[in-house]
Amino acid sequence: MGPLKNEKEEQSIILISDDEAESTLGSSVLLVDSLEKSALEEQKSEVVVDEESELVVTFCKQAKVMPHARYDCTSHPFERAESETCSPLGSNAEVCSQCYCYICDKLASECQSWTRPSLCHCNAHHKSRFWKEQRALALAGVLAMFNLELTDIDADLRHGGDLLIKFTQELSVEYNKYLAGERRDSRPQECFCLPKLPPGKCSVCRSRSTEVVYRYSAVFALVSRFLNQAEKESPKAAAVMFLGAAKEIAGHKDPALSWQNLRLPESLKIAVPCLLQRITTKLQRMLVLCDFPKGLYEKFVSFFQYISLPCHCFGFSNSLNVVPWDHVSLTTVLRGQNLTGQRTQKGRKTFLWEALPVIEARVERLLGRKSYKEVVRYLRAVKCSDTNGLRDLRDKIPFYLCKAGDFLDAAHSLLFPVSSLACCTACRITHHHFEVYLKIFRTGSVPAGNDILDCGLWTAAGPPLKDGVLMKQALKLLYSSALLYRNPKCWSSLIMVLGSSSQLESNGHLQPLSLQEPPPDFQKAVLAVSGGLLEELKARVSVSFCPAIFSSPLHHEACLILAVQAVQQMLFCDLPYLTSFLEIALAFGNNFWALRLLLDHLCCDEHILHGTVTLILRDLSLQKAPMLKLWQSLGPQYVGEFLCLFLTCRHKKMQSIGLCALSIITENLQGCPWAKHLSNFFHNAGLRNLPLGSTAQQEISNFMNIFEQQ
Template sequence: MGPSKREEKEQSIILISDDEAESTLGNSVLLVDPLEKSALEEEKSEEVVDEECELMVTFCKQAKVMPHARYDCTIHPFERMECDTCSPLGKNADICNQCYCYICDKLASECQNWTTPSLCHCNAHNKSKFWKDQRDFALAGVLVMFNLDLTDIDADLRHGGSLLIKFIQELSVEYNKYLVGERMPPTQHECFCLPKLPPGQCNICRSRNMEIVYKYSGVFALVTRFLNQAERESPKAAAVMFLGAAKEIALHKDPALSWQNLGHTDSLKLAVPCLLQSLNVVPWDHVLLTTVLKGQNVTGQRTQKGRKVFLWETLPVIEARVEKLVDKKNYKEVVRYLRAVKCNDTKGLRDLRDKIPFYLCKTGDFLDAAHSLLFPVNSLACCTACRITPFQFEVYLKMFRTGSVPTGKDMLEPGPWITVGSPLKDGVLVKQALKLLYNNVSLYRNPKCWSSLIMILGSSNFLEKSGHLHPLSLKEPPLDFQKGVLAASGGLLEELKSKINVSLPPAILSPHLHHEACLILAVQAVQQMLFCDLPYLTSFLEIALAFGNNFWALRLLLDHLSYEEHVLHGTVNLILRDLNRQKATMLKLWQNLGPQYVGEFLCLFLTCRHKKMQSIGLFTLNIITENLHMCPWAKHLCNFFHNAGLRHLPLGTAAHHEVSKFINIFEKL
């Protein structure tokens, strides 16, 4: 028997994805509407086939709403923002009986902060870094600051974390009281002068009666009690408590504008070093630390009473110091400190040291930054170049090319750029860039990195405040010059792969054609990469597009590919696949670049002597012909073909036919 009408109306299908990242909608649950009368009732089909997704539904039943995060609810709409916590967005506060809180990991109806102002868990979702961090904090508590895996957090660590979070809350209250300060009657001012006089009788202390006094004693007492409590806990809990306390007090600042004559517990400048010493944390004014920060000690070690003493600190303390120095924009001190300090957490310290090249760029020392990417701090570590991403590679090249840096604390933060120093010379830039590629196989096999290199070499060293480069249209150099650079580049590239110090040959150091010489060297490097690593390449079109209007350089690359038949065929197949997959994107790009660029691009491929390469031009021409409604510039392209005499060039039968067919379309209009 078939289902009743009521059951038929309520029938639906739920598709559940186990990978949220693969979903274009960002949902882990997709609800397909009940059978529609207009389609299924008329056709009485027993099968529903989605040809695009290759999904066949042969049976469906009454849907059950599964437990889901609020943002995945199919009943109530959800609005996404990065970090809105003031109040519920839209209808985000509405829930069904299976909605879960993304932060608390429990039913939304049980969440105490679902609509609480400044918290608003109802707005939380998995596409926001802010909300992901909030979720991690909710699951790991304050222990998230120690970068622990959730599987490593046992009862002792959780106990230490709960005591630490309570302490941090109490410390925040006490520290805020300290920052407010208090006014004291002159008769209550204790005298710390020599000789010491009774309160109210010292003229020096009386002159300070209008000042606000900042007494740190309340904070000092609270921290001392907490440290005493930590000593009575288990080793794991104590470690969490000690490190957390050290990280908090290391960030405390003295609001007083001038020196205040206070006791050792009342004065922050005296109390904090005392507390840090009890935690085995070096105070800021310690001779070893100060000499490192000033650049007087580059090793972080000194001999004291016949034995070597090292600047050795725990990772939370190192992170706190780095954060404070970066906040004050003391980038040179950050670099000196990170190069000298030692830590048991080698991976955590390595991650912090990986930012040294960026901090050097912030100081305007781009040459040292380029070297720091390639040379580790010590002989036992690997270089930062082994771990940078393709996007970081592009940003570094942009900084080296322009002498500019992003204004934020992190190189990946969006925002304006400012000039801070002189850019690297073209020869040094291309040499360092190729060394980076040769040191990191994932970068070497990534087309994004090669397109970034070619694009930046073909751009001026002027950078807009927004971070946009200005492309150059370089005139094709004489053939003799091109041959000279190509002849010198083969041996140079091999040296860059194996040697540390490499000198550039005179052909590449040409004072008048240095831009062109570097671009030719990059062409030769791309060619070598294709000959060896073509099977690993996932795309080639973006490399071709990176040449911009410098078609002579792209032609030089394509001509050399014809020496190896399998490389030529593999490259052409990659480009054809890219064009087929990205038709809409290419049409938008051509709209922006204009008919002159598209005409040059087509002529480059259509006039290639190899028919396989001509197929790229023919495929491109077919895309334009099939989408003339999206190409209002196509008539101008037709004029370009006429002016270039493309009908009369020895293109080959297929190419001539397609070009003539394209021109005839507009001649009939």
């Protein structure tokens, strides 16, 4: 009920019904005529009940006339027609002070089209389908072209529509400038025809010099700025802006009558596809990542499908036909009910085929939910025309399996391709990936993020692989890729991981183990079976590790001995390709017995020995500062053990490595505060009394004398 007036001014009462459809008069107000005033006054204390409208009147006062649509005005009669727009019907043009325009939704006195021919908003009413559509168009504005209901339009959509209107106005100005073109320099141009004529005399060259050039650069820049702005808006507003921009530029025409040698962004036929590529890529991602209401989603897609694309943009016709998340082809794949993505409908085979931006967006969303198994199922089943892009995504499948705790499947996925048209992932992983995978398999922990090279925290994902299985998979990886096999960092990673605990620190650092040297008989037994195992692994046949050795209490030591044998074979076959060896030697850590075993094997071949020593000496000469820093952190005990290993070697060439390292320390005594402790280590080890040869004996004595004379 409206505001109350003074009782002396009472003339009528306006009762506003909640439901126009149920109103007795079919209008938005119900009047109680003032002639009935006396009867009402007599019953002020009584309750009046209108049974049809379920309205209860307990007290009546004169009401102020509320704003109302023109067709509901009680002061002026209204004539209805379905779609009369030529002129006002009857007294429809007459209004009271509270009459509102049904179309504009503002006071009739402010409506610019109230009586304008071909518009005539004064004739509008809510019983006409035509006038309802006109009202929706007026209230929705530019959003009406998306076929949105008024109930669909919220603040975000309206904001996007407002920005789109402003853009189309600016775009119209720039496009008209483009259509006007610009003339080339009118000065006589040099003739390039045969026979060559003087400048200005050739009609062909003269016509070219006066040709109008149409440069799309300004339009391209304006659209690009608008798309940049759209990317910063809310999803609904951005979608409206992207779709509206696509519709506008799709209608642009190139007015040039002949071919013009223009490039991006000057050429319309190059610039428009470039802009549409950007627009469709963004929209594809939004349709996957943004939870648009189903009706709005369908209207966005339908709007794009009805855009009339020029011939140079036909490739974008079906770019927004994105499979919704609840589609059966997708849901069965994600649940593991369909492993291939292939379905048969009415005797016809269909596949789950999607554009690369859509695949990337789906993977991004699934990873955000930590649905790693669903990511793997999807990437294995989906197909894409961009085979290289899909291959790069599939290369991450082993890591996603690790995140799900399925390490054995992850190891197999590294070696076996998803598609027969591509090679295995192992062919493309780097030594960094190789090391991380070994740490994952060894410890059962994974990086906390969704990238294998994340440097953050690590978390437990499942039970680690057994040593024998880890060793088998690691060697298969090395043998499957020449880049990995010839990379010393991969071999040092393998040795370092095998010599570490299965307990991983939260920062991703391994805890090194100091393994006791196993009995000679055990070493011989491992070496006896190692040759055959390595050959079988190279041949990619099914291999069974001897459980008596690799499942024994000395399984750590057995795997390390097998790694020594594999390194030896690598040196014998691929030494010329090796760029370093010092890092392999350092990877053994405190397990000097294993390093000694390797060096003893290398000494059996003069050529291999010479090449290995040359590599180590070159490494030491090029990395003096890093080595001193490393030795500072490892301490004199480790340095002493490391140098003694080479200095006491029976082969003189191996001794040269220890002497080189000793000379580096001697030259940098000020930076080696632990050098005196190293001298004490040499004294306790009795190096002066060992038959090391004159040169080695002299260098060691000189080093120890430095500290004994202090």
